[in-house]
Amino acid sequence: MQAEDMEVPIINNLNDSGDRQRPRGKDVFKDQQKESESSMESPNLEFEYGDTDTLTAELSELYSYTEEPEFALNRDYFEEDFRSHGGSRGRRWIEQTVEEQKAYVMRLLDALEVTDRDKRLKVARAILYLAQGVFDECDTEVDVLHWSRRNVFLLYDMGIFTALLELLSMEIDNSQACSSAVRKPAISLADSTELRVLLSIMYLMVETIRVQTEDDRPEWKAAREAFKNELGSPLYNGEPFALLLFTMVTKFCSMNAPHFPMKKVLLLLWKTILFTLGGFEELQEMKVRGRERLNLPPLPEDSIKVVRAMRAASPPASAMELIEQQQQQKRGRRSRRPLVKQDSLDTYNERDPFKNDDARDEEEDPEDTDSGIEGEVDPLDRDVIIQPPPPPPPLRPPTERVNFPKGLPWAPKVREKDIEHFLETSRNKFIGFTLGNDTETLVGLPRPIHESVKTLKQHKYVSIAEVQIKREEELQQCPLTLGDEEVEETPAEMLYLGMLPNLSQYVIALLKLLLAAAPTSKAKTDSINILADVLPEEMPITVMQSMKLGIDVNRHKEIIVKAISALLLLLLKHFKLNHIYQFEIVSQHLVFANCIPLILKFFNQNIMSYISAKNSICVLDFPHCVVHEMPELTAESLEAGDSNQFCWRNLFSCINLLRILNKLTKWKHSRTMMLVVFKSAPILKRALKVKQAMMQLYVLKLLKIQTKYLGRQWRKSNMKTMSAIYQKVRHRLNDDWAYGNDIDARPWDFQAEECALRESIEKFNSRRYDRNKNGDFAPVDNCLQSVLGQRVELPEDFHYSYEMWLEREVFSQPIQWEGLLQNP
DSSP states (O other): OOGGGOOOOTTOOBOTTSOBOOOOTHHHHHHTGGGGTTGGGOOBOOOOOOSSSOHHHHHHTTSOGGGTHHHHHHHHHHHHHHHHHSSSTTOOGGGSOHHHHHHHHHHHHHHTTOSOHHHHHHHHHHHHHHHTTOGGGOSSHHHHHHHHHHHHHHHHHTTHHHHHHHHHHHHHTOHHHHHHHHHOSSOOGGGGHHHHHHHHHHHHHHHHHHSOOTTOOHHHHHHHHHHHHHHHTTTBTTBOHHHHHHHHHHHHHTTSOTTSOHHHHHHHHHHHHHHHHOOHHHHHHHHHHHHHHTTOOOOSSOHHHHHHHOOOOOOOOOHHHHHHHHHHHHTTOOOSOOOBOTTSTTTTGGGOTTOOSOGGGGSSOTTOTTTTSSSOOOGGGTTSOOBOOOOOOOOOOGGGGTTSSOOOSSOOBBOHHHHHHHHHHHHHHHTSOOOTTOOSOOTTOOHHHHHHHHHHHHTBOOOHHHHHHHHHHHHHHOHHHHOOOOOOOOHHHHHHHHHGGGHHHHHHHHHHHHHHHOTTOOOOTTSOOOOTTTSOSSOOOSHHHHHHHHHHHHHHHHHHHHHHHHHHHHHHHHHHHHOHHHHHHHHHHHHHTTHHHHHHHHHSSOHHHHHTOOOOOGGGSTTHHHHSOOOOOOHHHHHTTOOOSSOHHHHHHHHHHHHHHHHHHTTOHHHHHHHHHTTHHHHHHHHTTSBOHHHHHHHHHHHHTTGGGSOHHHHHHTHHHHHHHHHHSOOBTTOOTTTOTTGGGSOOOHHHHHHHHHHHHHHHHHHHHOTTTTTTTSOOOOOHHHHHTSOOOOOTTHHHHHHHHHIIIIITSOOOTHHHHSOO
């Protein structure tokens, strides 16, 4: 997707200078009609963000509804084999002793090595049935999960995973299956049967072992650590297991293997990265330990806890609601002062730091004639229980305002370069010259500047990335003096080392899949087919089958978006913590592959509809479908059982994509300008309709970095959004985000900034990973005797061809001895 292909909504009235042109009258209603979709019914979403959804939900998403008949197939193959080879006759699996179970698994392991492909598949299905929890012998879903957990640890203990890995490598290299799939006009489930079975077992093993429970046995905890180390270490063909899955992704996207079941591959890849590198809680702990190692002060707060404690805010009123509000005012229906809801976007009311005496400047539209009333209530808040605001406080000294308002959620931060810039400006103004990077000398500066510098230093924050960049500069300048850097072999480091040669291919392949799965994407003939592992061999013939398949396809796409968004976010966060330049190269590949317009295109939809989508059929979800009797599918049963007000995976995906966009644009002026050029403000503002605190936080962060470029008129018309940014987003003490002074003085050159960054990245990679990195500085032996006396390792067959080599290369070649005597 090219940047110019971006579909920009009709409400983007940005002129060339970046100022928003104000539409009037009917145009307001027409241009912003889309913004009122579902806003009257936007409830607070009780959503808790985490690494993953519940274990049951994560297991059920592995299977498409089209695969449902295969559960019985797995059971039949297992029972057939277990009856003939299962030891004690007549006893079920759950009644066997541990030794008998181990003996049977060992027999299955031996049977996996047979050459007959069909027999191997039957054995693999029997193993899959064990990993699924021998559901035919269980009465409840809890029993299924219990036996699944026991069986998975047993399978790992007996070495099943390594055997499956060899089979998976064989299937990936199966050129016959690839070529036949390429020639097929339509690919279905049947083309990926072996791969789906193998990937399902591996996913069940990774996900089940990854999740910790309170009643885990000591041997299970030891097995978890061993498995985690195995997956993260280059034990599988000299590279981590994740790289094999990345290879499958690139092979699929290059159209060389269109039958690969991409949803299962992406889910397994995401869970492998999550297991080996760690989730968000582990990342926070690693960050704390990393700061301790570098003797940096501790973090001012735990960001995970702060975000969880945040409350959602009401979205800004749309034009349609404002017009309705005016009509009510004109009819005299509002005879009393309006009341204000506690969590609305204008909570600060008269305490809003951006308010001036002219209250009219802060209203949403000039048509709102009641602009003198403070604490204007949003129309969507009228039907909610609301509380009157406290009376306006008398003027008091600033020191007495500690409890009013309650306080901001984040401690302010200041970078070292911000202090340097502040002092440089102050010295130029008061003294007439600067002192470079000196932040200590304050001679000649007035007393208020001293106080300002003291305050800035109190809130100075030095990140791990800044320390790493400074250290890298020192290593580049003094390669001989400082010697080789000791690189810790962390799982993230080993993964980066393996990914580095083909990193751009991996990133492009993931974005291609994200584009194909995005709900805003239009079907194109040249786009990749991601439905190979959801379409049945025989297409549906009844209306109910078509409805079921339609839900299945939408669910399939949502799961792919969820896996890719979580995977990319994890990679960015872990690489940033491991080394900033590892993060920067992945970010740059994402930006060059048009990730920024792709994410904006994803949000250019009715986001409330996407988050509340009900693309799931509860009666067909695993393990419910294998324990209970299957009812006859009707329109009612397709919708039964799902009472959630939102879809967890879709809200999770949206937050992940917003976090990725934040990571790509933070402190990058040229990328921030891309957000402005692509007219992202209206798209992001519509996303504020989702009343979930974490999602709103990351939307507001993206709006904050571009407000200074949107023009004064935009800021005046969006004061509630500005107020919300002030409340919820961390402050940088001398960041001029809200006013945008002198912004025209700073030009932006996307190419120059990215090229400078790329140069730093390449220097880092060549210094750290190039094997011939010190070729220019290696000592040279000039002594003839020692050079000739060195032992040279020669190949075994050297003496067979030595005489022929002498004849050809020495004796038959004329030597011009006179040439040595002539001057060059």
